[in-house]
Amino acid sequence: MSGLSAKNATSRYRSGRAMLWLWLLFVLPAVAPAESPRFYEAPALNGDGVFSLLRRYGLDRHSCNHEQFYKLNNLKRNAPLIVGRYYKLPIAIYTFNGRTIRSTIGIDDYDLALRIQHYNEAMHRAGLREHDFREDKQLWVPWHLLHCPEPDIPSPATPAGSQGEVTSMGPRAGTDDKSASASAVRGRIFPIFGPGYQYVPLQDNRLRGKVFYVVSGHGGPDPGALGKRAGHTLCEDEYAYDVALRLVRMLVAHGATAYMITRDKNDGIRDERLLECDTDEVIWGDLTIHRGQKARLFQRSDVINQLYERHRRQGVTDQLTIVIHVDSRSKKERTDLFFYYHPDSEESKRVAQVLHRTMARKYRRYRANGQYHGTVTARDLHMLREVRTPAVYIELANIRNAWDQRRIVLTENREALAKWLYEGLLGMYGH
Numbered sequence: 001m002s003g004l005s006a007k008n009a010t011s012r013y014r015s016g017r018a019m020l021w022l023w024l025l026f027v028l029p030a031v032a033p034a035e036s037p038r039f040y041e042a043p044a045l046n047g048d049g050v051f052s053l054l055r056r057y058g059l060d061r062h063s064c065n066h067e068q069f070y071k072l073n074n075l076k077r078n079a080p081l082i083v084g085r086y087y088k089l090p091i092a093i094y095t096f097n098g099r100t101i102r103s104t105i106g107i108d109d110y111d112l113a114l115r116i117q118h119y120n121e122a123m124h125r126a127g128l129r130e131h132d133f134r135e136d137k138q139l140w141v142p143w144h145l146l147h148c149p150e151p152d153i154p155s156p157a158t159p160a161g162s163q164g165e166v167t168s169m170g171p172r173a174g175t176d177d178k179s180a181s182a183s184a185v186r187g188r189i190f191p192i193f194g195p196g197y198q199y200v201p202l203q204d205n206r207l208r209g210k211v212f213y214v215v216s217g218h219g220g221p222d223p224g225a226l227g228k229r230a231g232h233t234l235c236e237d238e239y240a241y242d243v244a245l246r247l248v249r250m251l252v253a254h255g256a257t258a259y260m261i262t263r264d265k266n267d268g269i270r271d272e273r274l275l276e277c278d279t280d281e282v283i284w285g286d287l288t289i290h291r292g293q294k295a296r297l298f299q300r301s302d303v304i305n306q307l308y309e310r311h312r313r314q315g316v317t318d319q320l321t322i323v324i325h326v327d328s329r330s331k332k333e334r335t336d337l338f339f340y341y342h343p344d345s346e347e348s349k350r351v352a353q354v355l356h357r358t359m360a361r362k363y364r365r366y367r368a369n370g371q372y373h374g375t376v377t378a379r380d381l382h383m384l385r386e387v388r389t390p391a392v393y394i395e396l397a398n399i400r401n402a403w404d405q406r407r408i409v410l411t412e413n414r415e416a417l418a419k420w421l422y423e424g425l426l427g428m429y430g431h
């Protein structure tokens, strides 16, 4: 087609559009109603029922999503789905105005906007949507966030009596039978990560068969070391916890079985910079954290050793404990992330060295001067000595140093630390 005729076609189209707008001006009421959103449509796949279709999009645990699904598609309850047919999902699509989620959909609840943002990001990471919403201007608003935010349908991953084991393989870890992959599809909701992050799609199986115990230091009555920044108190346990959660989520996304040993049921992954100090953390199994230092540490190592024994009997050979802390030194001392291993364990030393090498490589690339001074040293610490798995102990920063604080206070830095640790672990298993 020549340039000229293309231009003519365009201008004809343009004038037609102008007429339409003119016409709309007269027809529409003076105050335009809020944009009425369309709903996202997705095909039913082989073997899909309403539950599994909704589950794929992190929608299955809210009854109002189910009701809306039946309504949108004029279906009777429990109607079977036809493979390949597209169904409307309870996900409203708004045209993102490029400014804020709040002004796009007409809400003023900041937290709600954040949850909507996280949902969109999770769907993008999961590959369920091709672009980031800021790119293609398609904002997905799941029905439940506006209509029934609290999940009221139990997750199939958390049978009654369990408190949500963070595992992607269920009790069959380490085996290769078919039910393992079936449960991998079932159990992708982990409330411990918080509403915006609880859906953890399986990205690949690179860490399948490996078990990780991630322990963030302190918690409960013990906030750990304290720092000050801009009039706020920084509590060690909160920052260690957030990095630990992010790391566990990555491990689970890649097929590992990973446990958060210190747990806070209402914190989840937090995207604020300054994290509020609280005291409601518990230990895996809903154990109240002991006040005494020694009892507190044994509580953790005992829990890990019990789980270790269980997985060992299932035939799991790769189990690892990762302990995350934030150090406290004099205000002036800048401290790069550093590692401890146990002097009697070659495996512990190897893990520390591999992670250390990864950190050095990352800093070479991402730090202006490319330098990294983090150390790897042996130390006879309780959590390294008493757990039956190899263990590595990580100090993220000096919580009292203003420069170091940026490493834990900036959300993107916490995410980067978790990602680099995760990549180091991948490297350790030869990926």
Ligand SMILES: [Zn+2]
Residues within 6 Å of the ligand: 217, 218, 224, 225, 236, 325, 326, 327
């Ligand atoms: Zn500590």
